Amino acid sequence: MINNSIFTKPSNCIFGFGIPNSKESFFEDQENASKDFAKMFGGVWSRYYYQFIRELEFTEPKLFVTGLKIKHNLTLEDFHKMFNSYYVVVLFSHWKGDAVEFSDGLKSTSEIVEGIPSSFHGILDLCVCHPDRLALLIREKKPNCLVRYIPNKATPIFWLNFYLVLFSYLNSNDLSYLKALEDTIFEFLKSKS
Amino acid sequence: MSKISTIFHSYLSDNSLLDLEKLGSEDKKVEVSRNTSDTLKNNILRESKFNNNIVVVAIVLLCIIFGLGIFFAIYYRDSPTTIGVIFGGTFLSLLAIVSRLRKIWLEKSLMDVSLSVIEDMSPQDAAKFIQTIYYNMLESNKKR
Numbered sequence: 001m002i003n004n005s006i007f008t009k010p011s012n013c014i015f016g017f018g019i020p021n022s023k024e025s026f027f028e029d030q031e032n033a034s035k036d037f038a039k040m041f042g043g044v045w046s047r048y049y050y051q052f053i054r055e056l057e058f059t060e061p062k063l064f065v066t067g068l069k070i071k072h073n074l075t076l077e078d079f080h081k082m083f084n085s086y087y088v089v090v091l092f093s094h095w096k097g098d099a100v101e102f103s104d105g106l107k108s109t110s111e112i113v114e115g116i117p118s119s120f121h122g123i124l125d126l127c128v129c130h131p132d133r134l135a136l137l138i139r140e141k142k143p144n145c146l147v148r149y150i151p152n153k154a155t156p157i158f159w160l161n162f163y164l165v166l167f168s169y170l171n172s173n174d175l176s177y178l179k180a181l182e183d184t185i186f187e188f189l190k191s192k193s
Numbered sequence: 194m195s196k197i198s199t200i201f202h203s204y205l206s207d208n209s210l211l212d213l214e215k216l217g218s219e220d221k222k223v224e225v226s227r228n229t230s231d232t233l234k235n236n237i238l239r240e241s242k243f244n245n246n247i248v249v250v251a252i253v254l255l256c257i258i259f260g261l262g263i264f265f266a267i268y269y270r271d272s273p274t275t276i277g278v279i280f281g282g283t284f285l286s287l288l289a290i291v292s293r294l295r296k297i298w299l300e301k302s303l304m305d306v307s308l309s310v311i312e313d314m315s316p317q318d319a320a321k322f323i324q325t326i327y328y329n330m331l332e333s334n335k336k337r
Contacts, residue, residue, distance in 0.1 A: 019216075037214075037216075040214045041214060042210070042223065042320070042321060042324065043321060044321055044324040044325055044328070045325075046324065046325045046327075046328035046329050046332065047210075047324050047325075047328045049328070049332070050328045050331060050332060051213055051214060054332070092216075093216070094216050094217060095216065095217040096217075127216065128216060128217060129215060129216045129217025130217055131217075153215040153216070153217050154215055154216070155213045155214065155215050155216075156214075156215075156216060157213070159216065
């Protein structure tokens with residue numbers, strides 16, 4: 001069971017990007033049949049840069065300051081290894097059909113769930129937009145792993161700013177991840193209305 | 194926003210190429226019609242002609258101000274204060290016209306290049322080209 005009263009600090013968390021974060025990987029993904037996100041930008045790097053990378057360049061140094069670990073070009077194997085060393089694993093990626101995009105391609109929900117260690121007693125935060133099926137499968141197969149996700153579609157810019165607020169809040173307060181997440185969602189909803 | 198970026202903006206907007214992509218968005222194929230490509234070419238062509246006229250007017254104005262400056266400088270050659278004012282005024286007017294002319298010239302060059310490039314491209318490739326220029330323009334405007 002997850003203890004909601006444990007304070008979480010960003011240094012106990014890791015943030016992994018399954019979508020490309022560089023010009024090279026963006027263009028490589030255009031040719032890769034098992035990739036999808038970069039293709040949505042029609043092969044135009046400047047559009048991708050404007051809609052995602054620019055914001056990443058702005059938020060990433062601020063996320064580092066909080067003590068958060070960040071992993072780029074996340075492969076499925078890297079993702080599974082993260083569960084051995086961190087209490088909170090955040091997957092920032094793209095969802096398509098029944099699969100999530102990693103640096104080594106789109107991976108099915110069963111492949112993703114299989115590699116999550118059964119001994120993992122932490123939180124998996126899925127920032128991949130409507131990953132309902134994946135969340136259900138994890139809850140069924142890995143009952144010790146608490147899955148969190150917000151079932152809304154949003155732009156990468158929105159999510160980067162959301163996590164920047166969340167981790168800055170965690171860094172400056174003694175809170176559990178779940179409490180910080182709840183408060184951050186509340187603040188975002190308040191600012192939206 | 195400059196004229197050229199307004200033209201690009203409306204072209205990209207008509208083809209849904211300004212939409213912000215979301216994590217988890219469904220795959221959508223954007224088909225750029227020949228029609229919107231032709232409208233883009235016509236808009237650039239029209240704006241390019243207008244800019245050409247402005248360039249001619251600005252150059253004529255430049256010559257007139259320069260000529261007037263020389264004329265008044267000779268006419269008031271015995272009054273150093275007046276000559277100072279005339280030179281100062283002429284210099285500032287020329288500076289204003291030249292800086293405006295520079296902007297028009299840059300825009301005109303971009304229009305000419307865009308026109309000549311998209312002329313031989315398929316609508317899909319032209320859309321890619323325009324997106325690249327447009328987003329780079331947005332980026333460089335932000336850096337200024």
